Amino acid sequence: MHKTKQLQKVLVVGAGAVGGYFGAQLAKSGVDLSFLVRKRTLQVIREKGLKIDSTQGDFLIHPSLITHPDEIDTPDLILLTVKCQDLAPLLPQLAAQVEKGAVILTLQNGVRSEDEILAFYGKPCVVAGVAYITARLAQPGVIEHRRRGIIALGELSGKKSARAEQIHRLLSGAGISCRLSTDIRRAKWEKLCWNATFNPLSVILDHPVSLVLQHSALSALVQKAIAEIIAVAASEGIVLNPELADQTIKVSHDLKDFYTSMYEDYRRGKETEIEYLNGDLIRRGKKYGVPTPVNEVLYTLVKGLEMKNHLKRNTR
Numbered sequence: 001m002h003k004t005k006q007l008q009k010v011l012v013v014g015a016g017a018v019g020g021y022f023g024a025q026l027a028k029s030g031v032d033l034s035f036l037v038r039k040r041t042l043q044v045i046r047e048k049g050l051k052i053d054s055t056q057g058d059f060l061i062h063p064s065l066i067t068h069p070d071e072i073d074t075p076d077l078i079l080l081t082v083k084c085q086d087l088a089p090l091l092p093q094l095a096a097q098v099e100k101g102a103v104i105l106t107l108q109n110g111v112r113s114e115d116e117i118l119a120f121y122g123k124p125c126v127v128a129g130v131a132y133i134t135a136r137l138a139q140p141g142v143i144e145h146r147r148r149g150i151i152a153l154g155e156l157s158g159k160k161s162a163r164a165e166q167i168h169r170l171l172s173g174a175g176i177s178c179r180l181s182t183d184i185r186r187a188k189w190e191k192l193c194w195n196a197t198f199n200p201l202s203v204i205l206d207h208p209v210s211l212v213l214q215h216s217a218l219s220a221l222v223q224k225a226i227a228e229i230i231a232v233a234a235s236e237g238i239v240l241n242p243e244l245a246d247q248t249i250k251v252s253h254d255l256k257d258f259y260t261s262m263y264e265d266y267r268r269g270k271e272t273e274i275e276y277l278n279g280d281l282i283r284r285g286k287k288y289g290v291p292t293p294v295n296e297v298l299y300t301l302v303k304g305l306e307m308k309n310h311l312k313r314n315t316r
Contacts, residue, residue: 008076009072009074010026010076010077011034011035011069011078012026012033014036014037014082014086015035015050017133017135017143018107018131019035020050022107022176023035024059024063025149026176027061034066034075044139053143054146055146055147056149074100074101076101076103077102078103078104080104080106081107081108083273084109084110084113087116088116091116091121099121104125105128105129107151109191109195110195126156127153127154127161129152129153130152130153132152133150136264147255151177151179153168153178156184158184159182160182165180186238193226193245196278199262199263199272200298201222202259203260203262204301204302204305206263209259219249221294222245222248225295228292228294229295230244232288232292235285235288266309272302278302282296
């Protein structure tokens with residue numbers, strides 16, 4: 001059993017598309033909340049506020065901002081919304097907060113963050129989450145939100161817990177669409193099926209999701225890649241619906257005009273999450289002897305494009 005206490009103070013780590021949107025919703029509802037951000041982001045938001053430009057209604061907040069966790073009292077809940085590649089250097093900074101009892105709600109892509117966090121801290125400090133949102137960081141302090149804004153969360157064990165229920169109430173009370181899951185690991189693998197296919201393809205093709213949906217050969221490639229993900233997941237005891245490939249393509253029609261988050265990172269010259277999506281999947285496949293040739297091609301091409309970006313920056 002996990003000890004629970006009233007969730008009164010929240011720390012949102014990151015003010016990008018995910019953290020900025022959900023954190024702003026919580027702050028707007030009156031939750032005692034601070035954002036942990038980089039110094040450049042702090043300066044911009046401190047001067048202009050954090051703006052949510054949303055199809056569901058625009059709003060502006062002026063939140064509490066910090067650049068190091070030690071600048072506030074220990075939060076009861078930490079919303080971890082950074083990209084996967086930013087997780088490892090962040091964990092030592094949050095160690096004191098976790099040691100004092102802070103619970104972490106993870107909102108990373110991929111399927112490895114929770115185990116990485118648990119291995120680092122050596123205590124059951126994690127409630128796993130999955131964010132379903134179509135949004136982008138237009139510029140520091142400005143989030144463009146276009147569709148959805150849903151969080152699924154639950155214990156990795158699949159059991160119900162008071163702390164997960166408290167987080168659910170907190171998010172729901174702020175008007176965030178939220179559901180408790182008794183199989184959150186499977187939910188993370190299901191989202192990986194979309195992230196490990198449409199994300200890299202958007203970078204490789206330099207185009208929104210629609211191009212994949214318009215051409216049968218590209219849709220067939222998505223299905224093959226997802227079949228590999230299903231096989232690797234099965235090796236870890238995660239049973240995914242064999243029709244998941246068709247379902248993933250079907251739901252993507254609602255997102256056809258949007259660029260992916262990986263594309264946004266790539267276009268800005270940033271490191272993408274490819275290592276933590278397809279790369280992680282490939283390594284798991286090798287561990288279990290499961291072939292992942294399609295994912296290997298997607299991974300290699302995106303890594304090549306990242307190297308191209310790097311060369312361009314270094315030759316300017």
